[in-house]
Amino acid sequence: MFAPGGSGEPPLPFLGRLIGNRCALPIFALLVLTSASAAAEISPTDCARAAKYSESKRGIAMLVLQNGQTIFEHYANGGSARGRWPIFSGTKSFWGVAALVAMRDGLFKLDDPVSDTITEWKSDPRKSQITIRQLLSQTDGIEGASRLQRASVRDRNAMAIRLPVIAAPGSAFIYGPSHLQIFSELLRRKLRGRSTTSYFEGRVSNRLGLGRLNYKKDARGNPLPATGFELTAREWACLGELVLGQGSYHGRQIVPAALLREAFVGSAANPLALGSHYQRLFIIPSLKVIIVRQGLEARFSDAHFLRLVLGRVQLIGMQD
Numbered sequence: 450m451f452a453p454g455g456s457g458e459p460p461l462p463f464l465g466r467l468i469g470n471r472c473a474l475p476i477f478a479l480l481v482l483t484s485a486s487a488a489a490e491i492s493p494t495d496c497a498r499a500a501k502y503s504e505s506k507r508g509i510a511m512l513v514l515q516n517g518q519t520i521f522e523h524y525a526n527g528g529s530a531r532g533r534w535p536i537f538s539g540t541k542s543f544w545g546v547a548a549l550v551a552m553r554d555g556l557f558k559l560d561d562p563v564s565d566t567i568t569e570w571k572s573d574p575r576k577s578q579i580t581i582r583q584l585l586s587q588t589d590g591i592e593g594a595s596r597l598q599r600a601s602v603r604d605r606n607a608m609a610i611r612l613p614v615i616a617a618p619g620s621a622f623i624y625g626p627s628h629l630q631i632f633s634e635l636l637r638r639k640l641r642g643r644s645t646t647s648y649f650e651g652r653v654s655n656r657l658g659l660g661r662l663n664y665k666k667d668a669r670g671n672p673l674p675a676t677g678f679e680l681t682a683r684e685w686a687c688l689g690e691l692v693l694g695q696g697s698y699h700g701r702q703i704v705p706a707a708l709l710r711e712a713f714v715g716s717a718a719n720p721l722a723l724g725s726h727y728q729r730l731f732i733i734p735s736l737k738v739i740i741v742r743q744g745l746e747a748r749f750s751d752a753h754f755l756r757l758v759l760g761r762v763q764l765i766g767m768q769d
Contacts, residue, residue: 457601469589476561491736491760493521495757495760496758499755500523501574502753503523506747506749507526508745509528509534509744510523510525510532510743511741511742512683513740513741513758514740515737516737517690517737526744528743531681532681532685533679533680534681534743535726536680537726537730539688540674540675541675544649545585545712546691546704549704549708549709550652551636551711553704553705553708556636556639557581557639559581559582559585561580562580562581563580563584563589564577566638567631573614575617575618576614578618579614579618584631585632588619588622589614590614590619590621591613591614592612592613592615592623593625594612597630597673597675598665598673598675600665600668604671604672605667606630607669609633612627626675626676629675630673632670633645633672644670645671646670646672649672657688658687682741686734687742688709692709693732693739696708725742727742728742731755740758
């Protein structure tokens, strides 16, 4: 999922709401909030209450950072600081960063037609209208095609670009792995023979200090950008640091701040959508706070959890 929100203060079009999947670019699987109080400090005592709730809902990890410092860290139900855990659609977030970097590198512009690169689409009256912006925001009208995630698919890219259009481009948000899989093929062609995973590692994951990632490659070597990464809570938090750093991570500018801001401009076609099995990365720019929550499948309230973490900090419009 692409996460809405921002780095630092505005441009955040959605204030005080729990939001996800409302962006114009490549699907960050993180949630962003703004708080009514910009001066509040997170209390470890409040975090402990939230951790107890998370643990009761099969939570395995909780990490809270504020102003770059660890405020609270807790593991339960078999979780550990060094234990990696599937982040499911959180994987999309990192490929979203790769898309921004590719824009910086001049490989494409957001409003370029996908058919300029995937030329098989030129003769299709609807596919020829699809832009890279629509592809990355999952508003291209292409079938979501969850079957692309099956290990038995030998060439996911080829399957994805043959999928049918089921809605007019730009008219509907259709969640699924197809859109980023098509983007993977577009990126592969733009790289003119260079490996997409090598590009991703050189431009994104290595710069964030992430290694040994599971790309769930098919028989042709195509990665599955929709899911698959397994990360520790601290490793996942590095994405939050990148956002709060306005594209800079530990003093190194990975994504231009202007591009990152554009990634958080909302799309009216996108509804709320969250990570599988309640894997969460929350970012509160006004408080300079990053919260990671990882766990097993169990009914879990984001709003209740966040109220516990934030204690007396008032949130506007939060709903269970």
